[in-house]
């Protein structure tokens with residue numbers, strides 16, 4: 257992030273985007289879309305975030321495209337954050353951890369998104385595997401979709417909003433880490449004011465910029481004093497500029513510049 261800027265660009269091959277790029281909704285088009293996006297951005301943005309669902313819908317061949325994208329993006333110097341949002345009982349989390357966080361796996365990624373809403377403790381295998389591999393985990397706290405609030409804002413038995421319970425767990429995982437810890441939180445850029453304590457001492461992934469309506473200028477309002485730890489994430493807002501490599505790069509550069517301005521002029525970080 258220091259050298260490339262903070263932006264995370266999502267690789268979300270929606271059927272509608274494949275069509276907009278003049279491609280079909282088929283495996284060859286998925287491969288072309290993904291290869292173009294990696295070629296355009298992996299040597300310049302800090303993080304690429306493939307959305308696993310859009311690859312899984314093509315079955316094992318789609319997953320093979322995803323594996324290649326992970327390998328090529330990492331080889332070009334981007335961190336790969338696998339947006340898989342896995343969450344299950346601990347014994348099954350163990351298998352997910354092997355899939356995304358074991359260095360010998362073809363899907364090994366620098367980090368993976370996980371859901372703590374089966375209980376934060378159920379994530380332990382992923383947290384442990386990430387620590388062993390020098391990788392990271394991004395835990396859903398307050399998601400960018402409006403429906404998330406009915407679960408995430410619920411008051412827990414001790415009076416804290418459920419999302420705050422998760423954020424406090426994340427902070428505990430990161431305690432003592434130099435600079436920032438490797439357990440991040442997902443907090444939507446769409447929230448207006450997060451209304452929770454975001455001092456988790458880890459990176460804060462902020463999806464929702466672009467197609468979901470948030471802009472870089474919204475980040476200081478949502479994240480306050482924590483805005484310097486934000487990894488803003490855009491998928492369709494960049495991808496819609498394809499299939500041209502130059503246009504994809506320009507779109508990513510524009511978002512990066514807007515984020516830098518928003519962070520530099522944020523009242524709490526000046």
Ligand SMILES: O=c1ccn([C@@H]2O[C@H](COP(=O)(O)O)[C@@H](O)[C@H]2O)c(=O)[nH]1
Nearest residue numbers: 266307399400463464467468490491492
């Ligand atoms: O709270 C969340 C967590 C993850 N996402 C994912 O990010 C991208 C957003 O895509 P856009 O095209 O920029 O809207 C997508 O893969 C989501 O699954 C999120 O939006 N919100």
